[in-house]
Amino acid sequence: MTASRRTFLKGLAVAPALFGGLSSTISAYAQKAKAHGDLIVAIAKPAGNLDPHKYIGLWAVQDLMFEPLMRYGKNGQIEPALATEWAVEDNGKLLRVKLRQNVTFQDGTSWDAEAMMWNLDRWIGKPANNWMNSSRLYSGHRIVDPHTVELQFKEPVLGLLYEFSYVRPSRFLSPKSVDKDGNYQAPVGTGPWIQESASNSESTFKRFDGYWGDLPTFEHVELKVLPDSRSRMAALRAGEIDLAGGDYLAPIKATEAKALESAGIPVTVETGTTTIVLAYNPDRNEALKDVRVRKAINIGFDRAAIGQVLYQSLAEPAGSLFPANVPHAGKRFDVAKRDVEAAKALLEVAGWSGSGIREKDGKKLSLELVVSEEQMAGSRSLGEILQSQLGEIGIELTIRSVDHASRHSDIPARKYDMALFYTLGAPYEPFGTLVGLFLSTFNNGVDGKLFLDPANLDPLVLAATSASEADVAGATQAIYDWLYNEVAISPLFYAPIIWAHAPRVQGFTPPSTEYDLPYKNITLGA
Incomplete structure (x- = not known):
């Protein structure tokens, strides 16, 4: 089923009504939680293996220790x-x-x-x-x-x-927290929080009173596993959690943020350092090998309209791979504007013709988009808008929704025609994304690749990683120029950082990166 802009606007119109009758439940919970000195935070999945030298556990949980x-x-x-x-x-x-x-x-x-x-x-x-x-x-x-x-x-x-500011593998584990063979046994660091317990439903931490820095004002942090976005919103409404947000911790959709604001729940929004990108896999779908098809897709949908409807204008449409607040982000490319007639003309020249879904040599112009709500909140809705708008230029887009585990197997195996990605964001940029998501010879595990072209793209990435300080701006710009000219990717939006918290949470400030848990400066009021 496709979804139009009108459908999404109609759905948004009724959202604030879902949040009625909050004040009494929040007040009752706040009094109880204050007595226990606990900050209760939503996480979308269990914390996992917290060895800081492995690429497994939740970054923000590792940041606690x-x-x-x-x-x-x-x-x-x-x-x-x-x-x-x-x-x-x-x-x-x-x-x-x-x-x-x-x-x-x-x-x-x-x-x-x-x-x-x-x-x-x-x-x-x-x-x-x-x-x-x-x-x-x-x-x-x-x-x-x-x-x-x-x-x-x-x-x-x-x-x-x-x-050396990265969460992993650059952070420090106690040398006594491994066995005689050097195998990791327990998450013991120098940070202000000590893990008390961990399960698939929650993790708990107590304050480390021997911490060298400023001690948190509360005694415990409880991380509640709430995989579904709706369950997180319900928990915020009911006063069962104090904090949710961040793209990697417990994402909040822009529509949910607006509804929470309307209900009197404090919401904080900042421009982030990550970009939502539409990736192409020409190795799986022959049609995507033609740059004219990729160009047609790139101008076949309306970023501005999607931003208003799906992201409530909280996400800035993207023309460049990185937002300007990322080091060595390069010159600003114009955001592609939707041009239905130009997109149709490109497909005609590429040999894809006919009314309705276009065909070439008896084959339909059909593409599969892989999305994961667990990896990117709102990605299913974004996919449905792309499906509707690309259908108007003659492209049949099917959507395959996968869970987090399936995405982590399918994406590195390149089992997709198109997929939605996040760039890595601060502090990993620009080389975390340039090397991790583009260099064919680098195995980046479950993250997968935005685009692969060993003959043309790899040399540009390698040249940038070995450039001098004086030459790095030109070397990274050469990558951006190639990606732009080849339409190797389609940057969509610079993702906003969205957090929401209970009224009793005072002094909240968003973290500097999406990999940190924002417990600092918080006091828990009545």
Whole structure:
């Protein structure tokens, strides 16, 4: 079934009515929760294996326990964390860090140079992590004293400080939290929260009162697994949770955000650093090998109208791969405007003709779009609008909805004609996406690839990763120009960061990245 713009607007008109009668239940819950000193946060799936050197668990949950050398702050500012000072020397090939003193892991183990290098030895310089420049170019280290370490690299490392702010694999685990063979056993870090329990329904954490920094004002964090968006909204309405949001934690749709606002639930929206992208797989569908077909698709739908209807104008239509707030985002490309006649003309020239669904050599112009509500809230609705609008230019679009597990198997196996992706966002940009989602020789696990062209695209990506600081802007721009000219991808929207919280949550500020859990500065009122 297809869906029109009118259908979506009609659906939105009744949404605020769903949120009536909140104040008494929220008030009763707030009084009870305050007595227990708990912050209750929704998560869309279980936290999983929290080993910070593996790519498995929920990033934001790892952030509760594991800290980096430097932290990525607002607008990309690098802030001290487990390192208090640093210097990049030897023309960018040496990093000297001064470690914070009087810090212990949650099991009492000292944080010092030996603990730092024990952690780095678990991941740096290993092929699996060579998507990071610091790992690929690492050549050795020197412990100067118990709280000073020098890291040496073969070449200058672009984005070096950003890489040491990543949630994984750059954060620090207690050396005592592994068995005699070095196998991870428990999530023990230096952060302000200690894991108490973990199950498929919830995880609980207590405050680490030996934490070196500012202590949270509340004693516990409870993470409630609520896989369905509707269940999260119901829990917010009923006062059963305090906080939900973030694209990777417990996503809130723009339509839900507007309805929550109308009901008096505090909602915070900021422009994020991730982009929603429509990916093409020409290796699976012959029609997509023709750039004219990709161009027709790119101008065959209306980003502005979709943004107003589906995202309530909270998401900015995208012309470039990255929003301007991402380092080395490149020049701004114009947002493609819908042009039905031009799209039809491109398909005619490409040999796809006929009324209704176009055909070529007796074959219909039929494409499959894979979406996952668990991976991207609202993706099914977005797919239905694309289905309707592309149908008007003669393209038959079928939609296959998959759960999170199926997406993580189908996307890397390239079992799709088209699919919806997120770029990785801060602090991983631009090289996290450029290498992870485009370089054919890099195995990025379950994330899959936005586009593959080993002959033409790989050399551009490799040139950018090895460019000097003076040349990196031109090298990354060469990638963006190629992607734009080939219509290798279709950037759709710069995803907004949306959070909603109970009225009793005071001092909430959105996190600097989608990989952090925003517990800082929060106080729990009556």
